[in-house]
Amino acid sequence: MKSIEIKSNNRENTGKTSTNSLRKEGNVPCVLYGGNEVVHFSAKEIGFKDLVYTAAAHTVVLDFGDKKVNAILQDIQFHPVTDKILHADFYELFDDKPVTMEIPVILSGSAPGVMNSGGVLSRNKRKIRIKALPGNLPDSIDVDISSLELGDKYYTSQVDDEDFEILHPDNTVICQVRTSRASMVLPEDEEGVEGEEGVEGEEGTEAAEGAESKGSDAEASKGSDAEAPKDESKES
Numbered sequence: 001m002k003s004i005e006i007k008s009n010n011r012e013n014t015g016k017t018s019t020n021s022l023r024k025e026g027n028v029p030c031v032l033y034g035g036n037e038v039v040h041f042s043a044k045e046i047g048f049k050d051l052v053y054t055a056a057a058h059t060v061v062l063d064f065g066d067k068k069v070n071a072i073l074q075d076i077q078f079h080p081v082t083d084k085i086l087h088a089d090f091y092e093l094f095d096d097k098p099v100t101m102e103i104p105v106i107l108s109g110s111a112p113g114v115m116n117s118g119g120v121l122s123r124n125k126r127k128i129r130i131k132a133l134p135g136n137l138p139d140s141i142d143v144d145i146s147s148l149e150l151g152d153k154y155y156t157s158q159v160d161d162e163d164f165e166i167l168h169p170d171n172t173v174i175c176q177v178r179t180s181r182a183s184m185v186l187p188e189d190e191e192g193v194e195g196e197e198g199v200e201g202e203e204g205t206e207a208a209e210g211a212e213s214k215g216s217d218a219e220a221s222k223g224s225d226a227e228a229p230k231d232e233s234k235e236s
Helices: 016-024 047-053 181-235
Strands: 003-011 027-033 039-044 058-061 066-076 083-092 099-108 122-125 127-132 143-144 154-155 171-177
Touching: 003 047, 016 027, 027 066, 039 047, 039 171, 047 066, 047 083, 047 122, 099 122
Parallel strands: 003 058, 027 083, 099 143
Antiparallel strands: 003 039, 027 039, 058 066, 066 083, 099 127, 122 171, 154 171
16 A cells, blocks of 8 residues: 655644644644554644545655654544644554555446446445555455446455455445436336326317307207297287
8 A cells, every 4th residue: 555654743732722823833733543652743734635635545654753653544633614634643553463444445347237228336335444454455445347237236245355354244235236217217207198198188078078068058048048039929
């Protein structure tokens, strides 16, 4: 795994006033765990650019001037409004001591279920948490999706590598090929259109029959009105 070097300075004061002063100067208060003692230090915020603002995973070399320490970024805190880095925790690495880390998943190949069957590829896990010795930490976990048909899923149990242990259940889905929503909705829409046309046809027939009925009633009414005066004249 690739490493990123960060210039670091030990901190003598760890109070709130000292911490705020560091941040105003563009530094990040940090803590290093995992060794014989906890180390409080600071580093320039710009030095975190290639470590934090990337999807790739890296180890870190903390350069204190007189010594260098291999570590991994364990936790980081951001300001809720400005997104400035407020604090960072690191964990020291030892060659014979396994560590836990999240590794990005890289998909390769083309799924037949997408290319030939109109499915949609859904990514359930973009990173996988693993446990391994520092020397065995991979840059990424490669997943070949070239055999995924419509409805198929790729599970963590299918990732076969003896150099690390995956810290997820075997039935955890990394990615899958789903039926597209468009193909599921289209037949229903077509049936709906046909149904609407049928309803309109029935309504049109009923309306026409109603109109004919009204017309015949109106003619009958006119006929009776016309005959009434003749009866009155005979009586007179």
